[in-house]
Amino acid sequence: xxxxxxxxxxxxxxxxxxxxxxxxxxxxxxxxxxxxxxxxxxxxxxxxxxxxxxxxxxxxxxxxxxxxxxxxxxxxxxxxxxxxxxxxxxxxxxxxxxxxxxxxxxxxxxxxxxxxxxxxxxxxxxxxxxxxxxxxxxxxxxxxxxxxxxxxxxxxxxxxxxxxxxxxxxxxxxxxxxxxxxxxxxxxxxxxxxxxxxxxxxxxxxxxxxxxxxxxxxxxxxxxxxxxxxxxxxxxxxxxxxxxxxxxxxxxxxxxxxxxxxxxxxxxxxxxxxxxxxxxxxxxxxxxxxxxxxxxxxxxxxxxxxxxxxxxxxxxxxxxxxxxxxxxxxxxxxxxxxxxxxxxxxxxxxxxxxxxxxxxxxxxxxxxxxxxxxxxxxxxxxxxxxxxxxxxxxxxxxxxxxxxxxxxxxxxxxxxxxxxxxxxxxxxxxxxxxxxxxxxxxxxxxxxxxxxxxxxxxxxxxxxxxxxxxxxxxxxxxxxxxxxxxxxxxxxxxxxxxxxxxxxxxxxxxxxxxxxxxxxxxxxxxxxxxxxxxxxxxxxxxxxxxxxxxxxxxxxxxxxxxxxxxxxxxxxxxxxxxxxxxxxxxxxxxxxx
Amino acid sequence: xxxxxxxxxxxxxxxxxxxxxxxxxxxxxxxxxxxxxxxxxxxxxxxxxxxxxxxxxxxxxxxxxxxxxxxxxxxxxxxxxxxxxxxxxxxxxxxxxxxxxxxxxxxxxxxxxxxxxxxxxxxxxxxxxxxxxxxxxxxxxxxxxxxxxxxxxxxxxxxxxxxxxxxxxxxxxxxxxxxxxxxxxxxxxxxxxxxxxxxxxxxxxxxxxxxxxxxxxxxxxxxxxxxxxxxxxxxxxxxxxxxxxxxxxxxxxxxxxxxxxxxxxxxxxxxxxxxxxxxxxxxxxxxxxxxxxxxxxxxxxxxxxxxxxxxxxxxxxxxxxxxxxxxxxxxxxxxxxxxxxxxxxxxxxx
Numbered sequence: 009x010x011x012x013x014x015x016x017x018x019x020x021x022x023x024x025x026x027x028x029x030x031x032x033x034x035x036x037x038x039x040x041x042x043x044x045x046x047x048x049x050x051x052x053x054x055x056x057x058x059x060x061x062x063x064x065x066x067x068x069x070x071x072x073x074x075x076x077x078x079x080x081x082x083x084x085x086x087x088x089x090x091x092x093x094x095x096x097x098x099x100x101x102x103x104x105x106x107x108x109x110x111x112x113x114x115x116x117x118x119x120x121x122x123x124x125x126x127x128x129x130x131x132x133x134x135x136x137x138x139x140x141x142x143x144x145x146x147x148x149x150x151x152x153x154x155x156x157x158x159x160x161x162x163x164x165x166x167x168x169x170x171x172x173x174x175x176x177x178x179x180x181x182x183x184x185x186x187x188x189x190x191x192x193x194x195x196x197x198x199x200x201x202x203x204x205x206x207x208x209x210x211x212x213x214x215x216x217x218x219x220x221x222x223x224x225x226x227x228x229x230x231x232x233x234x235x236x237x238x239x240x241x242x243x244x245x246x247x248x249x250x251x252x253x254x255x256x257x258x259x260x261x262x263x264x265x266x267x268x269x270x271x272x273x274x275x276x277x278x279x280x281x282x283x284x285x286x287x288x289x290x291x292x293x294x295x296x297x298x299x300x301x302x303x304x305x306x307x308x309x310x311x312x313x314x315x316x317x318x319x320x321x322x323x324x325x326x327x328x329x330x331x332x333x334x335x336x337x338x339x340x341x342x343x344x345x346x347x348x349x350x351x352x353x354x355x356x357x358x359x360x361x362x363x364x365x366x367x368x369x370x371x372x373x374x375x376x377x378x379x380x381x382x383x384x385x386x387x388x389x390x391x392x393x394x395x396x397x398x399x400x401x402x403x404x405x406x407x408x409x410x411x412x413x414x415x416x417x418x419x420x421x422x423x424x425x426x427x428x429x430x431x432x433x434x435x436x437x438x439x440x441x442x443x444x445x446x447x448x449x450x451x452x453x454x455x456x457x458x459x460x461x462x463x464x465x466x467x468x469x470x471x472x473x474x475x476x477x478x479x480x481x482x483x484x485x486x487x488x489x490x491x492x493x494x495x496x497x498x499x500x501x502x503x504x505x506x507x508x509x510x511x512x513x514x515x516x517x518x519x520x521x522x523x524x525x526x527x528x529x530x531x532x533x534x535x536x537x538x539x540x541x542x543x544x545x546x547x548x549x550x551x552x553x554x555x556x557x558x559x560x561x562x563x564x565x566x567x568x569x570x571x572x573x574x575x576x577x578x579x580x581x582x583x584x585x586x587x588x589x590x591x592x593x594x595x596x597x598x599x600x601x
Numbered sequence: 602x603x604x605x606x607x608x609x610x611x612x613x614x615x616x617x618x619x620x621x622x623x624x625x626x627x628x629x630x631x632x633x634x635x636x637x638x639x640x641x642x643x644x645x646x647x648x649x650x651x652x653x654x655x656x657x658x659x660x661x662x663x664x665x666x667x668x669x670x671x672x673x674x675x676x677x678x679x680x681x682x683x684x685x686x687x688x689x690x691x692x693x694x695x696x697x698x699x700x701x702x703x704x705x706x707x708x709x710x711x712x713x714x715x716x717x718x719x720x721x722x723x724x725x726x727x728x729x730x731x732x733x734x735x736x737x738x739x740x741x742x743x744x745x746x747x748x749x750x751x752x753x754x755x756x757x758x759x760x761x762x763x764x765x766x767x768x769x770x771x772x773x774x775x776x777x778x779x780x781x782x783x784x785x786x787x788x789x790x791x792x793x794x795x796x797x798x799x800x801x802x803x804x805x806x807x808x809x810x811x812x813x814x815x816x817x818x819x820x821x822x823x824x825x826x827x828x829x830x831x832x833x834x835x836x837x838x839x840x841x842x843x844x845x846x847x848x849x850x851x852x853x854x855x856x857x858x859x860x861x862x863x864x865x866x867x868x869x870x871x872x873x874x875x876x877x878x879x880x881x882x883x884x885x886x887x888x889x890x891x892x893x894x895x896x897x898x899x900x901x902x903x904x905x906x907x908x909x910x911x912x913x914x915x916x917x918x919x920x921x922x923x924x925x926x927x928x929x930x931x932x933x934x935x936x937x938x939x940x941x942x943x944x945x946x947x948x949x950x951x
Contacts, residue, residue: 040802048709048909056711132677136711187681187711209720210901212801232801237899237908240776241796244784248791395912425914 038229039556041529043543044242044251045233052207053191054173055127055134060544065213065233068548069198070173073102073121073156078535078549081343081447083168087116088156097163097490098146102156108222110176111195111203118150123177125158125170133187138172163488165495169448171546201226201552210235226552243523246271252528252560255543257521259329270527275331276534276541277342278520282335282398282442283472283512284318284390284406286311290434290473293461299434302388304380309368311510312354314438316364317413318406319356324516327401331521335514338456338503339449342517342536345492346449348500350507361413370414378414387416391430391439394421399440402515406438432462432470441471441512447546449499450487456506457483472511479505520544531555630942638935645927649920650695654688682706682917695920704924705917709909714921717906722925724798725902729884729891731818732825737880739826740833741873747834748841748872749864760838763831775824775897782820793819796899821898825891829883836879841872874944878937885933 045064051057054066075086088102108116125148127134128141135142142148146159160167179197183189196204201223202215215231234251236242243261246254247268257265265271287301288311304310320334333341337348370378370386378386390406392399400421407417417438422430430436445452454460458475479502486498506512520541524532533553534540542550661678679685683694698705704714743763747756766774785791794800794817803813844850845868853863892904899905903922910918 050709051711053711132673133681190712206801208799208801208901210899210905211797211799214801234797234801235899235901236796237896237905238796241779241783241897241899244779244795248784248795250795424912 039227039560040230040232041228041253041551041554041556041560042232042234042251043253043551044236044245044255046236046239046242046256048210048235049207049213049233051190052196052204053186053189054137054175055186056136058137061233064544065204065215066173067200067545068202068215068231068551069196069200069204070175071108071116071199072173073170074168075548076169076447076535076546078533078540078545078547078553079537080345081536081546087121087174091168093167093490097488098160100158100160100167102158104154104156105222106154108199109220110197110199111218111220112176112197113220114176114178115153116174116176116199117153118156119153120177121156121174122148122150123181124172124174127180127186128172131186133185136187141170141172163490165487165490166448166450169446169450171446201548202231223552226554227556228551228554231551246523246525249525249528252525253522253542254524255520255522257523259331259521262331262521262523263329265523270525271523272526274522274524274532274534274542275539276520276522277340277536277539278332278518278541279340279342279444279446279544280442280518281338281340281445281514282402282440282516282518283514284402285431285436285439285441285472285512286314286510287434287436287438288473288509288511290470291461291475293459293463296464298462299436301434302386302437303382303384304370304386305388305437307368308508308510309364310370310386313361313364313368313413314410314415315510315513316354316357317361317409317415318513318515319409320515321356323402323405326405327398328516328518332516332518335516336507337500338506338514339445339452339499340517342539343445343447343449344536345496346499348503350504358409358412365413372414376414377416385416386414387418388437389420390417391427391436392419392421393424393427393440395424396440402440434470434473443471453483453486453499453502456511474506474509474511476505476509479509528557528560529554530557631939634935634938638931641931642924642928645931646696646699646924649923649927650692653914653916653919653923682708699924704921707910707918708915709913709918710915714917717918718903718921718925721901721903721906724900725891725895725904727814728818728821728825728894728900728902732822732829733880733884735822736826736830737833740830741837741876743830744834744837745841745864745869745872748838748845749868751838751842756838760834763834766827767829767831769828771824771828771893772897774827775821775894778820778824778827779897782823793817795820798901817898817900821894821900824897825894832883833876833880836876837872840875841868844868844872847871874941877944878941881933881937881940885930 045061047059047061049057049061049065050059051062052065054070057063057066071087073086073088074083076082077084085105087105087108089105091100091102093100102118102121104116104118104121110116125142125145128139129135129145129148132139144160144162144164146161148159149157151157158167176197176199192207194205194207198204199218199221201218201221203218204213204215206212206214212235213233215233217225217229217231219225234245236245239254239256239258239261242251242254243257243265245251246265249270262273262275265273287299287305288308289297289303289306290299290301291297324330324332324334336350336353339346339348341347365378369381373379373385375385380386388410390403392403394400400419403419403421407419410417427439427441431439431441443452443455455469455471456474457480459480461470461473461475482498482502482505486495486502489495489498522542524542531553532542532551533549534542535545535547535549661675661682661684676685683691686694695705702715704718706712707714707717710717740763743759747759750756779795780786781789783791783793783795798817799810799813800817803809847868850863850868853867854860858866891900891902892908894900895902895904896908903925906918907922907926909915910922
C-alpha cells in the first residue's frame with residue numbers, strides 16, 4: 009500500500025510541478041491585450057462572416073469607406089477623406105485618402121473599393137454577409153486611383169453607412185469561388201490598425217499592430233481574441249488575469265466583479281431594444297390575412313391598454329438588476345440623435361387600462377376574464393424564447409399584470425427557431441422580440457414597414473406586422489432626406505406613429521456589461537464617449553485606444569526551459585519508481601503459484 | 602468437369618468438424634457483425650436526413666438570420682444548397698455524396714462539414730480517451746478493492762462517493778472544478794487554465810506545445826473522470842462479487858497463495874470480462890457525452906460543434922455530427938462484439 013501512495017504522490021507532483029513552473033515570470037515581452045470572445049468567428053472571409061465576433065475582427069483588419077465617430081456615432085472619414093453628391097442625389101463621389109498601404113506594401117486605391125463593391129453586386133456568394141449595402145447600387149467605378157464613383161438607383165441617405173470591409177483587389181481577384189475561400193493564409197493582407205497573423209478555429213485569433221496604419225500604429229503590440237463558450241469561465245479568466253477584457257456579462261456576473269481589486273467594470277448603454285409584439289392582425293405583402301392572432305388585438309385601444317398595464321420599471325429593476333433603461337421610443341438611447349421619448353408616455357396604470365378596456369366594450373365575464381363584443385374571451389398566448397432566462401421572467405410578470413386587467417395569458421416558451429417561424433407566419437398573440445439597432449436607423453425602421461411583411465410564399469422579415477400608410481410615408485421620406493436635422497425629425501415622427509399604433513411595446517433597453525483589467529490597461533476609447541462600450545463597437549476605437557500600463561508592458565512569458573527540465577525530472581523519478589516496483593516483484597516471484 | 606466439382610464438395614463435407622467451431626467460423630461471425638454494423642450505419646444516415654428535416658425552421662431564413670436580403674439572393678442560396686430540389690432528389694444526392702465521404706456544406710461556416718468534423722474530432726478523442734483511460738483505471742482499481750472487502754468501510758465510502766459524483770449535474774461540477782482548481786479558492790492556488798485547448802503564445806516547438814495542451818487537458822478530463830468512473834467501479838465490483846464464491850478461488854487459496862495473488866491472478870481476470878465490453882460500448886456514447894464538459898471548458902471538440910450546430914440550427918452540420926456520433930456507437934458495438942468473442946470462450950461455443 010505504501011508503494012502505491014508513493015506512486016500517487018509522484019503522479020500528483022508531476023501534474024502540479026510544471027504548472028508551478030509555468031507561473032514563473034520571465035523578463036521581457038510586449039503589451040498583449042487579451043479579449044475573451046463569447047461567440048464563434050464563423051468565417052475569416054469578410055464576404056461571408058456575419059457573426060459579431062467575425063465583424064469585430066474585420067473592423068480591425070480591413071478598411072471601410074467611412075466609419076462611425078467614437079464620440080457620437082456620426083459618420084466620419086476613414087478611407088474616403090471627403091465626398092460629394094450630385095444635385096439629383098444619385099451620384100456619390102468619394103475621394104480616397106492618399107498614401108494608405110495594404111500590409112504587404114501595395115497602395116490602397118479607389119480601384120480596391122470599386123472591385124469590392126462590384127464583386128458584391130455581381131457575385132451572389134460575395135453578397136452573403138453585406139449584400140444589402142449594394143442592393144440599391146446602379147454602378148461603381150474608379151476613374152482614377154483616388155476617386156470612387158457610386159451611382160444609386162434611388163436617392164439613399166444611408167450612403168455614409170456602408171459598413172462593408174474593403175478587400176485588396178490584387179489578392180481577391182485571384183479567388184474564383186468566394187463561397188469556398190477560407191481566407192486563412194496568414195498573415196491576412198489588410199490595412200486596418202491590426203494584422204491577423206494566426207488563427208485556430210474555436211480557440212483564438214492573434215493580431216499584431218500594423219506599423220503602416222495611416223492613423224499611426226496602436227499602442228498595443230499584440231491583440232488576442234480568446235474563445236470562451238461560457239461567460240462564467242471568461243469571468244474567472246478575467247479574475248485570474250488570463251484575459252484582460254470580458255464582455256456580454258450577466259448582471260450577476262457583473263456584480264460579482266465589483267469587489268475585485270484589479271478589475272474595472274464598464275456599464276455601457278446597449279444597442280438592443282427588447283420588445284413585446286402585439287399581433288395587430290397579421291397580413292402578408294399581398295394584404296391577405298395570415299396567422300392566428302386574437303381578433304381583440306386588432307383594436308388599437310386594447311393594444312394601448314396592454315402596454316399601459318405593464319410595469320416597465322419593475323422589469324428593469326427585477327429582470328435586469330437595474331442595468332438598463334425603461335423602454336419608450338423605438339430606437340435605443342445610445343443613439344442619442346435618433347432616440348425619441350414619448351412626450352406623454354403611457355405609464356404603468358392598471359386602473360386607466362381597465363377603464364379604457366371597459367369603455368371600449370370589453371366587459372368582464374363571470375370568470376373575471378374580459379370578452380370581445382362578440383363574446384370571445386381574451387385568452388392570449390405569449391410566445392417566449394425558451395433558451396433565454398430573461399424571457400421567462402418577463403413572461404411571469406406580464407402574465408400577472410395582464411390578469412389584473414382581465415386578460416388571461418398563457419406562456420409559450422419555444423425554441424428560437426420557432427419564435428422566428430411563428431412570428432413570420434403571424435401565429436402569435438404576444439411574442440418577445442428585439443433587435444440590435446445600428447447607428448443608422450434605417451435597418452430597424454424598415455422592419456415596421458408594409459414592405460417587410462412576408463411574401464405570399466412566406467419569405468421576408470416582418471416584426472410587429474405594422475402596416476400603416478402614415479408610417480411608410482415617414483419611412484420613405486427619411487430615407488430620401490439628406491439634411492441631417494430634417495432626417496432626425498422624420499425618424500422621430502415615424503417612432504411616434506409606431507408608438508401610437510402600439511403594435512409592439514418596447515419594454516426596455518438593456519445595458520451592455522463588460523469588465524477589464526485595470527492593472528494592465530487603461531484608456532480604452534468607449535463608443536459613444538458617454539456611457540459607451542469597449543467591445544462590439546462600430547469601429548476599431550476600443551482596442552486602438554487601449555493604453556498598456558508598465559505591468560502589461562512587462563508581460564510574463566511562460567518559461568518552457570524550466571518546464572522541460574521539470575518534465576525530465578518527472579520521467580527520471582517515474583523510471584526509478586518503476587524499477588523499484590519491478591525489483592520488488594521479482595523478489596516475491598517465488599511466492600506465486 | 603461436373604464430376605470434379607462434386608468431388609470437391611464431397612471433400613469439403615468430410616473435413617473433420619472438430620476444427621470448425623459450432624458457433625460458425627470467424628469469417629462468418631465477422632461478416633455478420635460487420636454487415637449488421639453497415640446496415641445500422643445506413644439506417645442512421647436515412648434517419649439523420651429525415652430527422653433534421655422535420656425540425657421546424659426554414660434553412661434559408663436560418664442562413665440569412667433576418668438580414669434584409671432580396672428575393673433573388675434567397676433563390677440563389679436555395680440553389681447553392683440544393684434546397685430548391687424535391688425531397689427525394691435531395692435525399693438521393695445526399696446518399697450519393699455520403700458514399701463519396703462528402704457531408705455537405707455547413708450554413709454557418711460556409712465550409713465542408715467533413716472538414717469541420719475532422720478538425721474537431723481529435724480534440725474530442727484526446728479528451729474522451731484520456732478521461733476514459735483514467736476512469737477505467739480508477740474504477741477498476743477501486744471496484745476491485747471495494748468488492749474484495751465488501752460491506753466494509755472502504756466499500757461503503759468509495760461507492761457512495763462515486764455514485765454521488767455520477768449523479769451530480771456535469772455542468773455544475775465542471776464550474777466548481779473550474780473555480781477551485783482554475784481560479785483558486787482560499788489556500789488552493791489557481792493552477793490550470795480555465796478554458797480552451799491551447800494558449801495562443803506558446804512557442805511552436807513540440808515540447809511546449811505538448812505541455813500546453815496537457816495543462817489545458819487537466820480540468821476537463823478531471824471533471825469527466827469524476828462523472829464517469831462510477832460506472833466502471835460498479836460493474837467491476839458486482840462482477841467480482843459474483844466470482845468471489847467460485848470454487849477455483851478456494852482451490853487457489855488451498856494451494857497456499859497469498860490473498861492479493863488470489864485476487865490479482867485468479868478472480869480479477871475473470872471478473873474483467875463484462876467490464877471490457879462495457880468500456881467499448883461506453884466509448885461510443887461518451888463522444889456525445891462530452892458536450893457539457895466541452896461547453897464548460899470551451900474545448901474545441903465535436904461536442905461543442907454539435908451544440909453550436911443545434912443552436913443555429915445548421916442542418917448539414919447537425920446531420921454530419923449525428924452520423925459521426927451514431928457511427929462511432931455502432932463501430933464500438935461491433936468492436937465490443939468481436940472482442941467478447943475473443944475473450945469469452947463460451948460465446949465461441951454458443
